[in-house]
Structures are given as C-alpha cells and as structure tokens.
Amino acid sequence: MVDLKIWAQALDRMPKLSHAEWQQLDPVARWLIACRASVLFMTFTAAALGGLLAWRAGAFQLDLWLATVIGLVFAHATNNLLNDYTDSRRGIDRDNYYRNQYGVHVLEDGLMSGPDFWRYVGVTAGIALLLGGWLVVQRSGLTLDLMLAGAFFVLFYTWPLKYYGLGEPAVLLVWGPLMVGGTYYVLVGQWSWDVTWLSLVFALGPTTVIFGKHTDKLEADRAKGVHTLPVMIGERAARASIAAMLIAQYLLCVGLVIAGRFQWPLLLALGGLAMAPDLLRALRQPKPAAPPADYAADVWPLWFSAWAFRHTRRFTSFFLIGLILDTILA
Template identity: 30%
Template sequence: MATVAEWIEGARPRTLPNAVAPVVAGVGATLQLGVFSWWQSLLALLVALSLIIGVNFANDYSDGVRGTDENRVGPLRLVGSGVAAPRLVLTAALGCLGLAGLVGLALVIATGRWWLLVLGAVCILGAWFYTGGKKPYGYAGLGEIAVFVFFGLAAVLGTVYVQVGEISWVALAVAVAVGCFSTAVLTANNLRDIPTDREHGKNTLAVRLGDTGTRRLYLALVAIPYVITILIGIFHPLALIALVTAIMFRTPVKAITTGGTGPGLIPVLRDTGLAMLAWSVLSGIALALS
C-alpha cells in the first residue's frame, strides 16, 4: 500500500505551477481591467489544481495498466511501480476531476457565465482522454496542443472572463505566454521519455519530432513568452519587469542545448515550472499596477 508521501509524489507536485501560474496571470489581467473577486479567483484556482492533479492520477492509471511506465525514468508512478492498486489510483483521478467539475459548476451558477459549462466539460474530458480510453490523444502527439489550450488559453481566459465577462488583448497575450511555458514543461517531460515512449508505441510529439527537433521546440516555447512580454511592455512598461525571470532558464537551457538525457532532464521540468510561476507573478503584479 502506498504511503502518504508516495501519494503526494504520485500527484506530481512539480506540475502544480502549471495550474497556479495561469490563474495568477489571469488575476493580473483581470485587475488590469479594473475588476477583481477574491473568491472567484480562489475557486478558479481550486478548479485548476483539481484538474491537474486529476490528470496526473489519470495518466498514472492509464499508462500503468498499459505497461508504459514499467521502465520509466522520473518521478514515482503509483501503478507502474506497483505501490498502489490501479483501482485506487483511478478512484483518486475521478475524485479530483469530479471535484473540479463541482467547483466549476458552483462558480458558473454564482456568476451566471453559463457557456463556461461547456468549457469545463471539455477540460474534464480532455484530462481523461489524454492517456485514457481506447485511442488516447496523448499517444498520437496531441498532448502539447491540449496543454497549451487547457493550461494556457482556457485557464487564463477563463479566470478573466468569469470575473469580467469579457477578455482583452492583454489577457489573450498573457494566455499565449503561459500556454507556451506550460507546453515547454510537457515537452521537456516527453523529451526525457522518448526511448520508453517509443518502445511502448506512445507516439508523443517528442517521439515524432525526434531528439533534436524536440529540443528546438522547447527553446522556441520558452523564448516566445519574452517576446510577448516586450510587446505588452510597449503599452504597459511595468510588465517588462518579468524579463528578469529569463535568468531562471540558464540551467534548463544548458541541459537542453548540451544534450542532457534521462535523469539529467528532471530538473528542467521543475525549473521551467518555477520560471513560469515567477513570470506570472511579476506580470500579474505589473498588470494590476497598470
């Protein structure tokens, strides 16, 4: 039976910045429009956290029962390592996704933004079918697109729209930036797993692009947000403060450009997520002050 520490590791805490960052950035874009609701922001954060933990457990379950995680490099996989029964991990996944749905429903009812019900349903289905079902889209190289949409566009713009009832070009720009950062985290993860994924027929985008192409994609994804920062800074100069977070990519970029593999890429996921969070906090504060 898995210990509490193993369940926490199985939830993949290194991925939590992917849930926190878009909400933080979205709150900044909301404040820039002169609106803010602390409880709506808090509920949006709870939805995002529940979704990402749910998708992590769902991924653990689905990959585990398929045998994809048997020789995986990286953080503990509950099912693949045999420390937790598949049905327990499945229950945890469905419980987290169900919580996301209930909190999202409460937020929609309270605000009257009814079309967000459709967005919420799509997010939950996307979380499950990433690696679940007979034809998971994560095995077809579409995972990066899903992460960009769900933990970039949907999370940021959903946070803004539920409070304001509209979105701005700044909110959209921030959403694209966060989406690129979040996709870079998955790209680094899939780069590390190319050998085992290819062996088990998991044709991620990294497997399709190959080692060199995936490294180039990562570098492009972490560069785009800083181009966006400069563009936003033309109209809101305080936003340029977020450029200082580029220094946090010194180690990840070195690992990517010098051919780091296996365990050597694990810190890249952590550092990319932390840089994304730092960028979101500084950009959010700058936009709020604007």
C-alpha cells in the same frame, strides 16, 4: 499521523518511497504523492494570473476565484491520476519505464489497490465537478463550454492526444487560454484577447517542461509506441523547439509592451534570462548518457525537462512580479 514535512516534500518534488514508508503516510500525503502535487503549482499560478487580470479589470470576486482555482487544481490532479492509470493499463509504465524512475507510481509500485485508487479518483474528480457545476450556475455564458473543454482534456490527454503528437499543443492551450483566459472570463463575464495573448507567455513555460520531458524519454516512448511530438520530429528538432518556445516567451513580453497592451514593468520578466543560458546550453547537445557528477540523483533521468522546469519557475516569478507592478500602475 500527519507529517507536514512529507507534505512539503510532495509539493516540491516527487519523492521515492518504500512500501513501509507509504504505509506510515496520512491520507493527504498519499493523495499529494499519488496525484504528483509538485506540478500542480503551474495550475494554481494560471488561475492566480487570471484572477490578477480580473482584479486589474475591476471585476475580482473572491468566492468565484477560490472555486475556480480549487476546481482547476483538482481537475489537474484528476488528470494526473488518470494518466497513471491509463499508461499502467496499456502497459506503458511497466519494466522500469521513465515514469517509475523519477517518482512514485502508486499502481506500478503496488502501493495502492485498485479500489483505493478509484476512491481517490472519485473524490478528486467529484470536487472538481461540484465546483465546476457551481460556477456554471453562477456565471452561465461560456462557463459551461470552458468546463466541457477542460473535461475533454482531463479525460483524453493521455490517450489518444499524447499518443499521437497532440499532447504538447494541448498543454499550451490548456495552461494558456483555457485556464488563464477561462479564469478571467468566469470573474469578468467576457472574453479578452489581450488576456489570451498574455496567457500564452505563461503557457509556453509548462509547454517547454512537457516538451522537455517527452524529449528526455523519446527513445523509451518510441519503443512503447507512444508517438509524442518529440518522437515524431526527432530529438534535434525537439531541442530546437524548446529553445524557440523559450525565446518566444521573452519576445511576446516585449511585443505586448511595444504594442501598448501592457506597460514597462512587464519587462521585468526578462529577469528570467539569467537562467536561460543554462537551458540553452543544455539544449545545444544531446542528452548525456549518464548524469554529470554534480547532478541531483533524485532528478535523473530527467534532463531537458529539469532544466526547463527550473527556468519556468524563475521566469514565472519575474513575470508575475512585473504584471503585479503593471497592474498597480494601471
């Protein structure tokens, strides 16, 4: 039976479910939970940003944009599924690893059989490939190159990139120039360096989240032999890196306005500063050994990533409002 409440929960967070509860779910709810749909909003936002900038350039086409945004969302979902498979197959997600503590892991929790899991992967990846192929036929040029670059990160982000300190730079590249700039290119037909710089403002948000997540599980990753960037540079430097990226988001916005690339409404992104002190305060100290009394139980053991996630949502909201107003004025 379709349960829209479960759909909403899966889109908002990663719920924990028993075997009996899983069996009651409809196929869409199972897909949303298996592919960690709560983080797909960042991909949708990246494609929406590229679409807005194309509209600003007078070249928005609804059919191309819909194909792009759906293709990107399904490509991201495919990556999440393959991420879980790869880490499960390599033994990383065993023994109550971080991934199992804050959300359902359909393979490690025994909720989905191998054949069922690969059917989900096949349908999800198939939709992404079909839409990507259609866009290549429609737009040609760099579209095939962008699609191949995206496929590379879908297939190889988990291994070897994440395992050797390249996962975090990959996130910055994918959610910035590749997704935002790529969406703009598909709609407009030409590359824009102004769009590329603006895309980095947005992409720094998801990068702080993944950097925070890898800092949260630094010791667990080190024990498992996963050499993420925080593992390589240490927790103190990792916390400083997150703070630097947060500050860079605001400085880039100010810089783009001063340079005359965008107008004053972009400065509305500074509204995110209201939540920045909380994140910066958390980053000044090592992760606590136990959650504070008022901390959400279903979020722990995530700490730095949870603070970064909340800030990113707030910053992105103000950033998009400012860009929309700037576009109207332009």
